[in-house]
Amino acid sequence: xxxxxxxxxxSEMPVVSEDQSALENxxxxxxxxxxxxxxxxxxxxxxxxxTSVMPLASVVQFAKGQLNIITLDSFFVPPKVSFSxxxxxxxxxxxxxxxxxxxxxxxYPKSMGLPSYKVTPYIxxxxxxxxxxGIKTASSKREEVANKIQQEVLAECRGNQKQADSVLHLCxxxxxxxxxxxGSGLFSGSGEAxxxxxxxxxxxxxxxxxxxxxxxxxxxxxxxxxxxxxxVEHIGKFSxxxxxxxxxSCEYTDFNLQLTESQQ
Numbered sequence: 089x090x091x092x093x094x095x096x097x098x099s100e101m102p103v104v105s106e107d108q109s110a111l112e113n114x115x116x117x118x119x120x121x122x123x124x125x126x127x128x129x130x131x132x133x134x135x136x137x138x139t140s141v142m143p144l145a146s147v148v149q150f151a152k153g154q155l156n157i158i159t160l161d162s163f164f165v166p167p168k169v170s171f172s173x174x175x176x177x178x179x180x181x182x183x184x185x186x187x188x189x190x191x192x193x194x195x196y197p198k199s200m201g202l203p204s205y206k207v208t209p210y211i212x213x214x215x216x217x218x219x220x221x222g223i224k225t226a227s228s229k230r231e232e233v234a235n236k237i238q239q240e241v242l243a244e245c246r247g248n249q250k251q252a253d254s255v256l257h258l259c260x261x262x263x264x265x266x267x268x269x270x271g272s273g274l275f276s277g278s279g280e281a282x283x284x285x286x287x288x289x290x291x292x293x294x295x296x297x298x299x300x301x302x303x304x305x306x307x308x309x310x311x312x313x314x315x316x317x318x319x320v321e322h323i324g325k326f327s328x329x330x331x332x333x334x335x336x337s338c339e340y341t342d343f344n345l346q347l348t349e350s351q352q
Contacts, residue, residue, distance in 0.1 A: 089101060089111065093115075096115075096118075096119075097118050097122065102114060115136075116132055116133070116136045117132070119132075119135075119136055119139065120132040120135065120136070123135065123139075123144065123147060123148050123151070124148060124151075124152075125148075125151045126151060126152070131151055134273075134274065134275055135147050135150065135151050137273070137274050138150065138274055138275075140165070141163045141164065141165045141166075141167065141274065142162060142163055142164065143164060146162060155347075156324075156346065156347045156348075157344070157345070157346050157347070158343070158344075158345040158347075159343055159344055159345075160340060160341075160342065160343045166339075166340060167266055167267070167274070167340055167343070168266070169258075169263075169266075169330055169338035169339060169340060170262060170265070170266055171254075171257040171260075171262045172262055172265060172272075173261075173262070173265070174186065174257065174260055174262060175257075175262075178253060178256075179238075179252065179253035179254065179255065179256025179257045179259075180234060180235075180238045180253075180256055182256065182257050182260045182262070183234045183237065183238070183256050183257075183259050183260055184230060184231060184234045185260075186259075186260035186261055187221055187222075187230045187233060187234050188222070188227070188230055189261065189291055190221070190222070190259075190260050190261040190290075190291055207293035207313050208220055208222075208293075209221055209222045209293040209294055209295065210295055210296070211237055211259055211296040211298070212295075212296065212297050212298065213237065213240035213241055213243075213244050213298040214240065214243070214244045214298065214299060214300065216240050218295075219233060219236060219237055219240075220233075221233060221237075221259075222293065237256070237259060238252070238256060240298075241255050241256055241259075241298060244298055244299070244300045244306060245300065245306055246300065246304075248334055250334075250335060250336040251306060251332055251333070251334055251335075251336050253336060254332045254336045254337075254338055255298060255306055255308060255332050258296075258308045258310070258330055258332070258338070259296060259298075259308075261290040261291055262290075263296075263308070263310050263328070263330065264289070264290045264291075264292060264294070264310065265290040267326075267328075267345075268289045268290055268292065269289070269290045270289055270290070273289075273290070275345070292312065293312075293313065294310055294311060294312055294313070294326075295310070295311055295312075295313060296308065296309065296310050297309040304333075304334045305331050305332065305333055305334070306331075306332045307329055307330070307331050307332070307341070308329070308330045308331075308332060309327065309328075309329045310327065310328055310329075310330070311325075311326060311327035311328075312324075312325060312326045312327070324345070324346045324347045324348045325344065325345070325346040326344070326345050326346075327342070327343075327344050328340055328342065328343045328344070329341050329342035329343075
């Protein structure tokens with residue numbers, strides 16, 4: 089660790105306690121100092137996460153409000169699809185556990201003093217009618233809603249159970265957690281005061297569209313609502329497309345994050 093510290097900061101590693109978090113915090117603080125990251129809540133954690141997948145020059149631009157559009161090409165290491173926090177469960181069990189939590193949060197914390205707005209989150213499979221889902225899903229209806237989505241997804245996957253299992257996992261918060269998960273996502277979540285206007289977390293109200301492709305793949309498009317100008321003005325736009333192959337493996341094939349102006 090002393091050699092790593094010397095290589096990163098060209099100085100001797102300070103004396104820190106053996107507690108792992110103490111060394112992590114020291115590394116975070118020094119990284120933020122050397123990159124000139126603003127001392128704004130959420131900025132240091134997010135930028136430290138981004139240093140592992142994005143060029144340092146881009147991280148600095150992001151922190152200073154100069155990088156407003158991020159695509160897959162912005163990453164030198166493409167994000168990996170993860171089914172966390174439900175990876176130990178089947179896709180349908182993950183959806184049943186998450187149906188009342190995913191796509192649940194409202195965008196404006198009261199502390200911001202901004203008017204909120206209502207979004208009806210949904211999952212649409214193929215040409216079927218959209219299925220509303222989220223925090224307003226009554227407990228007595230959650231299993232019914234999950235089972236309906238499961239049937240439609242399995243049909244869209246042409247009966248491929250392995251592929252359908254992955255698609256169902258992507259109907260949970262796992263699709264947004266790698267980017268906006270509080271404490272684990274690449275970008276600031278809404279639980280802490282974000283240093284950009286992006287007010288999104290893994291439970292954000294979003295729209296999901298699932299479609300079968302001619303080559304056997306199934307695409308899962310997840311995006312923030314974009315039919316309300318206040319969403320774009322105060323939050324920005326986010327969309328990602330995850331391609332699920334017939335063997336159940338997944339990859340991000342499109343990603344677009346359009347941020348609003350910095351709050352600074």
